[in-house]
Amino acid sequence: MKIAFFSDLPSGGASRTMEEVQKLLNKKHKITLFSDPKNSKWTSRNRLFIDLESIILQRIKQRKLAKHIDSKNFDLCFVSHDRHSQAPWILRFLKTPTVFLCQEPTRALFEEFLKIDPSLPLPNRIYEKINRQVRKNIEIVSAKKATVTVANSYFSVESIFRSYGVNAIPVHLGVDPKEYFPKKIAKKNQLLVIGNNEPQKDLKLSIEAVSLVDKKIRPVLVIASPRKNSMKPIVNFAKKKGVDIKLLLSLSQKDLCTVYNQSRVTLALAHLEPFGLSVVESMACGTPVIAVCEGGFRETVTHKKTGLLTERNPQKIADSISMLLSNSELQSEMGKNGVEAVKKFFTWEKTVSKLEKIFYETKK
Numbered sequence: 001m002k003i004a005f006f007s008d009l010p011s012g013g014a015s016r017t018m019e020e021v022q023k024l025l026n027k028k029h030k031i032t033l034f035s036d037p038k039n040s041k042w043t044s045r046n047r048l049f050i051d052l053e054s055i056i057l058q059r060i061k062q063r064k065l066a067k068h069i070d071s072k073n074f075d076l077c078f079v080s081h082d083r084h085s086q087a088p089w090i091l092r093f094l095k096t097p098t099v100f101l102c103q104e105p106t107r108a109l110f111e112e113f114l115k116i117d118p119s120l121p122l123p124n125r126i127y128e129k130i131n132r133q134v135r136k137n138i139e140i141v142s143a144k145k146a147t148v149t150v151a152n153s154y155f156s157v158e159s160i161f162r163s164y165g166v167n168a169i170p171v172h173l174g175v176d177p178k179e180y181f182p183k184k185i186a187k188k189n190q191l192l193v194i195g196n197n198e199p200q201k202d203l204k205l206s207i208e209a210v211s212l213v214d215k216k217i218r219p220v221l222v223i224a225s226p227r228k229n230s231m232k233p234i235v236n237f238a239k240k241k242g243v244d245i246k247l248l249l250s251l252s253q254k255d256l257c258t259v260y261n262q263s264r265v266t267l268a269l270a271h272l273e274p275f276g277l278s279v280v281e282s283m284a285c286g287t288p289v290i291a292v293c294e295g296g297f298r299e300t301v302t303h304k305k306t307g308l309l310t311e312r313n314p315q316k317i318a319d320s321i322s323m324l325l326s327n328s329e330l331q332s333e334m335g336k337n338g339v340e341a342v343k344k345f346f347t348w349e350k351t352v353s354k355l356e357k358i359f360y361e362t363k364k
Contacts, residue, residue: 001029007080008036011226013277014103024352036082037061054084066093075363087143100146104274105163109136148362152275153296174348175284179253182286183261190220192263194278197229200271211241212318224248260285280346283338290320306338
């Protein structure tokens with residue numbers, strides 16, 4: 001097949017997904033990459049200009065790009081998010097059949113816990129309310145224009161329908177066993193959490209839970225962030241709670257694999273995580289996971305087999321941490337089970353095989 005790829009994403013699970021899918025599809029199909037038309041230089045700092053770029057200029061730019069893609073007679077266009085929207089403008093304008101990989105709707109537009117901060121000055125709140133409503137309407141209309149929508153989990157299928165009114169096909173993501181695998185290196189007394197300093201990642205809960213673990217066995221908390229967001233509030237909170245933390249920013253895949261292997265447990269405590277690529281990466285490395293029993297984590301972690309599912313309660317999370325840290329045999333058993341589960345259910349080959357089938361059914 002002749003496939004156009006539209007994607008322009010910051011570092012993280014979504015960009016990783018597009019890279020891996022492209023790499024495997026390239027072996028059998030002709031792939032051409034198209035990126036989100038870049039921001040104008042004058043929009044880089046001012047919030048108003050950034051919003052105008054997303055809402056007005058990107059519409060113009062992506063309409064032009066859609067015409068260019070249509071002129072090349074591709075069998076289909078595989079569309080991901082861009083830096084401006086979870087459902088990009090280009091979906092409205094493409095006449096070429098589209099398969100839209102929606103990792104999740106823009107959560108700040110649809111979820112109450114990410115609502116506008118009431119402490120903001122009134123003019124800011126009014127501006128933000130209008131801006132969010134405009135963006136919300138743009139996303140809903142654009143998402144409905146996709147020929148086929150694919151979600152990364154059954155949980156995301158539900159989220160997409162609630163937000164956009166669109167039915168999606170679930171296709172679980174995966175890992176590359178050549179990049180994430182058990183290494184023969186010594187474990188350190190450390191826990192690992194992957195995430196940026198964003199409200200939905202709830203890094204403070206990890207710190208609070210670790211602070212409740214007995215000091216005799218209390219581990220260092222390693223926070224690995226794909227992006228260089230400000231971590232000063234997290235560092236200050238950890239000091240207040242008496243928790244030793246280690247920050248690792250923008251790690252390579254090789255280094256991240258090493259950190260998974262060095263850690264005794266990976267914590268997955270994000271609010272309503274759509275899938276959680278870090279969970280299957282950890283399992284592939286033989287490191288068990290303690291996750292909140294929410295969102296996509298319920299589809300990747302098998303309770304008491306590859307890890308533990310728990311309530312969003314710092315004491316119960318701390319109890320789960322203590323139990324695993326005190327039982328090296330259980331850690332090892334769960335680690336081995338995790339490796340096998342990934343090989344069976346969560347590889348990029350399986351992901352791409354399912355996508356390929358959808359592509360053939362969708363192409364013109």
